[in-house]
Amino acid sequence: MMGHLLLRLVIWLLLTASLSPANLLIGLAAAWLLPWGVGARTPLKEVAKAMGSILLAIPQAYGEAFSIILRPHPREAVVRQEGAPDRPPGLVFLDIFRITFTPRTLVLKSRSNGGYLVHRLCPRRGPCS
Incomplete structure (x- = not known):
């Protein structure tokens, strides 16, 4: 779960190109609120x-x-x-x-x-x- 959250946050930061505290909080919230897929495990x-x-x-x-x-x-x-x-x-x-x-x-x-x-x-x- 932590890996998925980190991956989503990294993608958010790549898309927004900003490391401001507000952007980090928004990215963390977006990463947490996105639906968590249930399916095949990815290596x-x-x-x-x-x-x-x-x-x-x-x-x-x-x-x-x-x-x-x-x-x-x-x-x-x-x-x-x-x-x-x-x-x-x-x-x-x-x-x-x-x-x-x-x-x-x-x-x-x-x-x-x-x-x-x-x-x-x-x-x-x-x-x-």
Whole structure:
């Protein structure tokens, strides 16, 4: 239970980008009041791996934001991004959060076989991957 509360608080802090005491209290209240899912247990190793990929996405998000500012991305595409099938809902949420966290991508749909439909902004030249 404590791990879920901490995970929710970390996600709140990533979304709001503020460590003020008021924001911490609001985040703690939101983390506590959100419904607690009952379902398949998610291995801690998998959660740690997903959180690590989210932390690695932070510098990538800054890089993509600067690239959008400096070089506009006029093209767009909807692509399929592979994902592991039969992932617990918590890990699917973390995958979607990681993909959507970066400025050039947005998850449109989560597929039942583990993939995602992702809307991407593409540079003027080059591949849209």
